Amino acid sequence: MEMLLSTLISALLMGMLFALVALGLAIIFGVMNIVNFAHGEFLMVGMYTAFLTATILSIDPLLTLPVAAMVGFLLGIASYYMLVRYLLKGPMIAQLLGTFGLMIFLRYLAMCIFGPDYKTLEHGLLIGKSIMWGPVVLSYPRLGTAVLSMLAFGIIYWMMDYTRLGKALKATALDVEAASYMGIDTERMRGLAWGLGGATVGIAGALLINFYYVFPTIGILFCMIAFATVALGGFGSIKGAFIAGLIMGLIIDLGGTYIGPQYKFALIYLTFFLVVVIRPKGLFGW
Amino acid sequence: MALLKVTDLTKDFGGVAANSHISLEIEKGEIIGLIGPNGAGKTTLFNCIVGYHKPDQGIIRFKDKNITGFKPFQTNREGIGRTFQLMSISGDLTVLENVMIGSFCRTSDRRIAREDASEILNVVELEKDTEAYMTELPIATQKRVGLAMALATRPELLMLDEVASGLNPKETEEMVALLQRIHEAKGLTLFVIEHVMEVVMPISQRIIVLDGGQTIAEGKPKDIANDERVIKAYLGEKYAKGRKNRGSI
Amino acid sequence: MRTLKDALSFGDLPASERIGFILFIIFCLIFPWIIKGGFAQAVMIQFLIFCLYGLGWNLIGGYGGQVALGQAKNVGMSAYTVALLMVRWDIPFWVCTPLGVLVATVESFILGYFLFRLRGHYFAIATIAVSLVWQQLFINWNFIGGARGIELPLRETPNFIYMQFDSPIYYHYFAFVLVMIAILYMNWFRKSRLGYQLRAITANEDVAESLGINIHWVKVKTYCITGIFAGMGGAFYTVYYNYIDPFSVMHLELSIMIALMTMIGGAGSMWGPIIGAMILIPLDRYLGAWLGGRGIIGVDFMIYALMVMIISAYEPKGIWGIIEKARRKR
Numbered sequence: 001m002e003m004l005l006s007t008l009i010s011a012l013l014m015g016m017l018f019a020l021v022a023l024g025l026a027i028i029f030g031v032m033n034i035v036n037f038a039h040g041e042f043l044m045v046g047m048y049t050a051f052l053t054a055t056i057l058s059i060d061p062l063l064t065l066p067v068a069a070m071v072g073f074l075l076g077i078a079s080y081y082m083l084v085r086y087l088l089k090g091p092m093i094a095q096l097l098g099t100f101g102l103m104i105f106l107r108y109l110a111m112c113i114f115g116p117d118y119k120t121l122e123h124g125l126l127i128g129k130s131i132m133w134g135p136v137v138l139s140y141p142r143l144g145t146a147v148l149s150m151l152a153f154g155i156i157y158w159m160m161d162y163t164r165l166g167k168a169l170k171a172t173a174l175d176v177e178a179a180s181y182m183g184i185d186t187e188r189m190r191g192l193a194w195g196l197g198g199a200t201v202g203i204a205g206a207l208l209i210n211f212y213y214v215f216p217t218i219g220i221l222f223c224m225i226a227f228a229t230v231a232l233g234g235f236g237s238i239k240g241a242f243i244a245g246l247i248m249g250l251i252i253d254l255g256g257t258y259i260g261p262q263y264k265f266a267l268i269y270l271t272f273f274l275v276v277v278i279r280p281k282g283l284f285g286w
Numbered sequence: 287m288a289l290l291k292v293t294d295l296t297k298d299f300g301g302v303a304a305n306s307h308i309s310l311e312i313e314k315g316e317i318i319g320l321i322g323p324n325g326a327g328k329t330t331l332f333n334c335i336v337g338y339h340k341p342d343q344g345i346i347r348f349k350d351k352n353i354t355g356f357k358p359f360q361t362n363r364e365g366i367g368r369t370f371q372l373m374s375i376s377g378d379l380t381v382l383e384n385v386m387i388g389s390f391c392r393t394s395d396r397r398i399a400r401e402d403a404s405e406i407l408n409v410v411e412l413e414k415d416t417e418a419y420m421t422e423l424p425i426a427t428q429k430r431v432g433l434a435m436a437l438a439t440r441p442e443l444l445m446l447d448e449v450a451s452g453l454n455p456k457e458t459e460e461m462v463a464l465l466q467r468i469h470e471a472k473g474l475t476l477f478v479i480e481h482v483m484e485v486v487m488p489i490s491q492r493i494i495v496l497d498g499g500q501t502i503a504e505g506k507p508k509d510i511a512n513d514e515r516v517i518k519a520y521l522g523e524k525y526a527k528g529r530k531n532r533g534s535i
Numbered sequence: 536m537r538t539l540k541d542a543l544s545f546g547d548l549p550a551s552e553r554i555g556f557i558l559f560i561i562f563c564l565i566f567p568w569i570i571k572g573g574f575a576q577a578v579m580i581q582f583l584i585f586c587l588y589g590l591g592w593n594l595i596g597g598y599g600g601q602v603a604l605g606q607a608k609n610v611g612m613s614a615y616t617v618a619l620l621m622v623r624w625d626i627p628f629w630v631c632t633p634l635g636v637l638v639a640t641v642e643s644f645i646l647g648y649f650l651f652r653l654r655g656h657y658f659a660i661a662t663i664a665v666s667l668v669w670q671q672l673f674i675n676w677n678f679i680g681g682a683r684g685i686e687l688p689l690r691e692t693p694n695f696i697y698m699q700f701d702s703p704i705y706y707h708y709f710a711f712v713l714v715m716i717a718i719l720y721m722n723w724f725r726k727s728r729l730g731y732q733l734r735a736i737t738a739n740e741d742v743a744e745s746l747g748i749n750i751h752w753v754k755v756k757t758y759c760i761t762g763i764f765a766g767m768g769g770a771f772y773t774v775y776y777n778y779i780d781p782f783s784v785m786h787l788e789l790s791i792m793i794a795l796m797t798m799i800g801g802a803g804s805m806w807g808p809i810i811g812a813m814i815l816i817p818l819d820r821y822l823g824a825w826l827g828g829r830g831i832i833g834v835d836f837m838i839y840a841l842m843v844m845i846i847s848a849y850e851p852k853g854i855w856g857i858i859e860k861a862r863r864k865r
Contacts, residue, residue: 035656086848092655096602097798098847100659104791105840108833116832216833220667220787227660265671269664276657277649336745362747370742378803379734387735391747394728396541439747 006137007257008250013138013146014051015249020149020204021222022229022241022248024076026089030236031173031193034088037099037148038079040223041106042198046072046205048110054121054209061121062144065206072202076194084194092237110216118213141211152203153242156196160238169193173236201226220225224265225252228272234282244283287350289314289475290335290366290443295344297330304330305497311441317469317476319490319507321483323519326496328479335477336368337361348443362391367441369432371448381423381431382407382416388438406434407516409471410464423519426457430464437468443475450482458484465489487511495519541680542723549862552806559809561676563711567704574824576703580775582816583710584768589797589808590717591764596794597755597802598730598735601651602659605666606793609639611673611785613769618685618779621697623809628698628774643762647755666790673781680793687773698774706775713767721805733757788836792819795839799846801855804829810854 025039036042049071050064079102087098130139160166171179172189180186212218229248231239248271255267275282288311297305304327312318322328333339335346335360338404346354349366356364356378379387385403386396393399407416416496429449436444449465451460462485468474469489481484486493486507493510495503503510510516536572566579588606595601613635620631650661672680692701700706724730731752735743744750773779792815800811822835850856 035660037659083844083848090847090851091600093596093600093602093798093802094847094851096656097794097843100602100604100791101795101843101847103840104795105837105844108840111833112831112837116808133769201620220663223569224660224664224667231657262671262675269661269668272664273649273661276653276661338741358741358744359747359749362745368745370745378738383731386747387731387743387748390728390731395537396726396728399728435742435746439808 007254010134010139010142011249011253012246013142013249014253015246016146016149016153016242017204017207017245017254018225018229018248019242019245020152021201021239022226022233022245023153023198023202024201025226025230026233026236026238026241027156027169027193027200028197029230030238031169032088032176032190034084034095035099035227036194037096037223037273038102038106039197039201039226040219040221041103041110042072042075043205043208043222043226044110044200044216044219045075045106047209047218048114048205049202050206051119051121051214052208061206061210065148065203068202068206069199070202072198072200072205073195074198075202076193076196076198079190079198080194083163085190095162103223106155107216107219114216116216118215121209121212139211145207145210148207149204153238156200157238165192195281221265224268224272228268228275231272231275232281232282234284237282237284240282240284288312288347288508289316289349291345291347291350292331292335292476293345293347295334295341295346296333297327297334297339297341297343299330303499303500305334308344308496308499308501310494310501310504312475312477314442315473316491316492317465319486319493320477320479320496320503321481321486321493321510322496326519327499327523328496329447330499331496332368332445335361336366336445353389360437362441364522365442366445367436367439368445369429369436369444369447369449369491371451378419380419381412384420384431385438388435389397391439403434403438406438407431409437409468410434425452427463429461431454431463441474443477445477445479447479448481449478450480450485455484461485462489538723541726542719543724546570549580555806556691560715563714567707573703574820576707578817578820579715580703580706580710581708582812583714585712585793585796585812585816586809587710587717587764587768587771588793589800589812590714590721591761591768591799592786593802593804593808594724594733594764595754595761597797597804597807598725598733598737600755600803601754601758602655602794603662603758603761603786604659604790604794605662605664605669606761606765607785607787607789608666609643609765610769610772610789611779611781612642613639613681613766614683614773614779614784615769617770617773618687619679621687621773622685627696628770629696632767632770635770639762639766639769640759643759644755648751651751651758654676659864663787663790666785667787670781670785670787673785680780682780682782684778684783687777689777699777706771710771713771717764718805722805723816725805729753729756734803744761774822791836795843797853799839799842799853801853803852804855804859807853807855814854860864 021043024042025036028034028036046068050061050068053059053064053067054061083098083102087095130137160170166185169189169192171182171184172186176186225248229244230241232247233244249268251271252264256264290312292308292310293309295305296303308331320328330339334341337356337360340355344354345352350365351364353361353364380402382400385406386399389399389402404416407413410433412427412430412434415423415427420431450461453461465476466489469476478486478490492508493499493505493507495510496518502515502519503513545556567576570576592606595603616635616638617631620626620634642850646665650658653661673679679685690697690699692699692707698709732743732748733749735746736750736753740750772784796811796815797808799808799815801807819835826834846853
């Protein structure tokens with residue numbers, strides 16, 4: 001029984017990370033109707049950034065969060081201004097293959113620079129420890145990740161609803177033309193959306209290195225997870241991304257434990273497929 | 287037997303009743319106009335008939351066959367054709383090829399499709415534009431190509447969606463004349479949705495008026511123009527008086 | 536038969552294209568006699584096979600505008616069917632291959648039936664996912680050798696029953712014949728009803744549907760045909776390399792390569808895939824050999840990715856699109 005509870009909670013905690021990963025994608029899709037195939041690669045970049053910063057500067061991985069966030073932010077903005085901006089003018093196939101090209105580029109860039117090996121972190125505040133909470137075992141990395149993830153979510157949520165910037169973003173998401181008539185610089189908003197998307201997933205990457213391997217091809221795995229999560233939560237919905245992330249955590253972690261780890265991928269895909277066929281709008285989407 | 291019979295059609299969009307208990311009948315060979323202020327539900331009704339939307343309630347019968355819920359390609363195969371406001375199929379295909387796509391609905395032979403499309407383009411008087419690309423053509427010509435594309439599918443009922451939008455008065459006149467010629471030559475039944483009175487009034491034998499999702503009036507153009515409810519819906523009192531003075535009815 | 540006549544007549548193409556095509560044919564025919572190096576010959580055969588893949592993908596991805604990113608599964612499933620039938624039951628190539636292609640096509644049919652309800656990006660992601668899942672399955676499936684793959688027994692060459700030869704010249708002409716058949720098919724396709732309907736759908740689904748086109752069915756049909764091309768390529772792969780495993784016939788990189796190549800060359804045009812293959816395959820092999828020797832990996836894909844990004848941003852119609860634009864200006 002304790003085992004089940006532990007696994008359950010552990011899965012939920014993981015789910016919060018998935019939610020954070022999905023958040024970036026949800027923001028980008030919400031503000032402009034384009035899907036970022038390179039999202040998983042952004043995560044990978046965040047992970048490598050955090051990893052390198054932690055190992056080179058010999059600091060705790062938690063301290064790399066702001067660095068990863070900044071790099072993610074810049075990566076997102078650069079992607080928008082150098083590529084996506086032009087893709088938006090073209091047909092859908094160009095948009096799809098354009099961000100797909102970005103994904104391939106980043107993936108093999110990492111492969112080229114870092115080689116295909118799997119790396120892990122040895123030292124850190126959170127690594128390898130766990131605490132007992134009543135009958136339940138909580139792994140430190142997951143707990144820390146979940147807390148920070150919730151914090152990040154909270155900040156974004158607050159920003160979207162209570163700041164002028166957030167409202168401008170939402171306005172652009174709802175109706176680009178009207179927003180521009182209101183004096184909102186929609187180009188900047190779109191760039192910002194990409195920047196935010198990159199930043200949130202960069203933070204997720206920095207958190208992830210506390211308990212997961214770092215390798216160049218990790219992108220596609222999390223890309224799938226992010227897509228399935230956003231599909232489940234509903235494209236464009238922040239609240240949806242959070243809840244869907246939790247559900248995904250349960251499905252993947254529990255499924256992995258009880259059915260078999262090699263089926264994790266199939267489970268992700270199955271979820272995605274079911275959502276998209278049964279309820280394409282997801283739980284909260286538009 | 288009516289060609290098209292719509293009974294008690296209702297369609298909701300997120301709480302707003304776009305169409306509410308609408309019933310109408312169209313006989314073979316008629317030209318029926320559908321008018322109404324913006325947001326009256328004309329487009330929704332149109333889309334329900336062609337199959338783009340599925341009505342929440344009500345039955346649509348075409349040639350006495352229940353076609354409610356049929357998809358657009360199915361209604362087309364039954365014999366309902368339609369035009370779009372923007373009929374641009376592709377900048378890569380010539381006018382002739384665009385119309386051939388319609389012809390391919392009835393044949394799988396390329397040569398037959400090509401001949402058929404040529405013939406239709408003659409009917410709409412575009413013989414000299416067959417090899418042009420859509421993007422090079424003015425709107426009035428594009429509209430004719432759109433008409434040709436729909437005609438190529440050999441419809442028995444042709445539904446025209448704002449066929450005069452974007453046209454200047456002269457072009458509108460020509461379009462109206464063309465539609466009348468086609469109607470006479472092929473005995474085609476026309477269902478015309480329009481904002482532009484210069485199209486709908488002269489050619490319709492009967493006009494249906496929609497407002498707030500319901501039919502508020504039905505009758506001959508002359509009577510409709512004087513109908514109080516219609517005038518109220520449009521706030522076009524001055525317009526109705528103006529029409530009389532110019533004697534176009 | 537009229538179909539044959541359609542396939543064989545290139546008369547509606549501009550003279551420059553016809554001349555280019557003839558030059559291409561001549562080049563392929565005399566190639567094995569003028570170039571003797573083993574590596575160059577292998578690259579040429581690779582090029583021909585990728586032409587085959589590309590022409591097939593061009594149907595659904597180019598003319599159809601549906602970015603299907605899982606072609607590798609079609610290649611792999613056919614390759615495995617052929618390999619298994621040959622190894623376990625000594626079935627001749629000419630019987631296994633139709634079966635292999637059939638397997639790939641049936642899978643495409645079933646998959647397409649469900650997946651084409653999805654919107655553009657969902658569809659693309661779903662195809663990647665399916666391909667990855669299949670690959671995982673094949674890796675873990677012991678009956679077909681799992682990760683160890685299948686090795687074909689060596690037979691006395693030249694062997695036309697099992698299509699095993701010691702000299703690449705046979706394979707070269709075999710691949711060339713396949714590509715010619717593919718090109719003739721494309722020539723028929725672009726004038727056929729299916730071709731026009733597909734292009735109509737790509738341009739504007741709503742209008743296409745209003746003209747009586749059953750969109751879902753057309754997409755599924757096209758996807759199956761793409762599967763046939765990929766399946767043929769898979770069958771060829773099996774008898775050419777005499778060894779297959781899930782990492783060499785079902786890998787994501789293959790799907791990516793096919794899509795990128797066609798996109799760069801010009802998706803939706805007849806010669807686009809060939810142009811794309813002409814550029815990318817030699818680039819891939821020679822660059823890969825030069826860099827791999829130095830221990831640098833991944834640069835090749837980085838270059839293709841850059842090319843795709845540039846093409847997507849500036850000229851979605853690819854290199855052929857640029858050629859056509861230049862032509863129209865004159």
